[in-house]
Amino acid sequence: MARRNIFRMRIAFSDCDPAQIVYFANYFRWFDTSSHEFFTACGMPSWRETLATRGAIGTPLVDVGAKFMNSATYGEDIEIESSVVEWKTKSFVIRHVARRGETVLAEGREVRVLAIRDPENTLRIKATPIPEDFRALCE
Amino acid sequence: MARRNIFRMRIAFSDCDPAQIVYFANYFRWFDTSSHEFFTACGMPSWRETLATRGAIGTPLVDVGAKFMNSATYGEDIEIESSVVEWKTKSFVIRHVARRGETVLAEGREVRVLAIRDPENTLRIKATPIPEDFRALCE
């Protein structure tokens, strides 16, 4: 069974919109944070370190999706469960489930690549094959 | 051909992350803003007005996805083209394309419902069938 990580947080007033519920785009932010927490829990070095040792600057998203099942509001405690559900040569897929108790609030799916700074244009970035040791840590 | 709207904006420093590129979740925020601008351009009344006249509080998202093709950074001017590409009884789909000049940066797809406050729990919301006149305005 795949490694998984649980990221716990409390919804803030500033996370909610005039409809008094979580502004949906915050779930993408939290899914991303949960991915970072997942990597850390797996023992991955920081991007600052991988940048120095391998030129890798992070795992930017190339395709992202989410379904929103139930709304939530400020003051509520939620948790996000994250795990890698698919590995390809240059990309991998992380699945997230956000829950308040037993209630599923949202499900997300991130397709990520491992990126290095584009040597031809340092304002841009490009994908690089995922090293075996990176995958081994997160599986 | 479907109505479409162009939303123009400049990327701010605060929209970018430590990789010096737009933080991906901001595209979802901008797609949502572009949908609001689209509704306004179609002549839709504000949600404050529809809340008073019909109890409708907005068009929350139930399913959202985006693909990210090219990165962008602060100081760059971009535009987002938005149109409704599908109508169902209780939901509709808005497609967004973000461009910097001829370069496509990201494509998004929002599935929205028309929501009213849940009469059984005013902290929650629920979907209601889309009125003909709403659809006629946006087509």
Added chain:
Amino acid sequence: MARRNIFRMRIAFSDCDPAQIVYFANYFRWFDTSSHEFFTACGMPSWRETLATRGAIGTPLVDVGAKFMNSATYGEDIEIESSVVEWKTKSFVIRHVARRGETVLAEGREVRVLAIRDPENTLRIKATPIPEDFRALCE
């Protein structure tokens, strides 16, 4: 000695800007969240409840300031200490100190009023005198 509350959090990647440090405006968001946590810890009812019982919708800020002493970056754990340092008839002042271990990162000062919805224009809000029991809870 005044009541105080400690709000603990970890800085996320998305909280940082292209200079790789916390984007300053996030401290204001966190100070505000810390104020909400402070109120909750003091036993204050939620704004949803006070809205129903007294028409009070929250404690909006009328004057806010912060000093930034040291920068911080993602993955770092910080804490924010908050307490009310001054009470006036219609306003009060909350002081915040953000620390990473022994290092003070930022200090903030919020002047808040207790607000009700403006009966003459429901899109606007107005200040109301602070009830004794509200003050007694937070002192």
Added chain:
Amino acid sequence: MARRNIFRMRIAFSDCDPAQIVYFANYFRWFDTSSHEFFTACGMPSWRETLATRGAIGTPLVDVGAKFMNSATYGEDIEIESSVVEWKTKSFVIRHVARRGETVLAEGREVRVLAIRDPENTLRIKATPIPEDFRALCE
């Protein structure tokens, strides 16, 4: 008379909080964006350029304050007027006024330094004296 710049924008749904008004911390974000627009209008090179030519990475804030006079909500068009009101050796002060038509919504004050990356710890930054030509451009 000092140079000034007007930054125009429309308030988005996502800028507003459950009280249906602009979440206050967004004003700090907009003041900062308005400062960037001010620098650009003055003919300042980008930070990417100054980083390469002088090692300067930006003008981080060391002290920030704002007063909030009137609330605003989504769909409203506002403008922010910005100008430098004080110059010191290593810092300067930018004043911002946010208006909706004739109504002043908020006033802000930013104390900024010119920063370079700290040579002793590249995760941190430090202030450097403001060059004459930088000041001449913005006065």
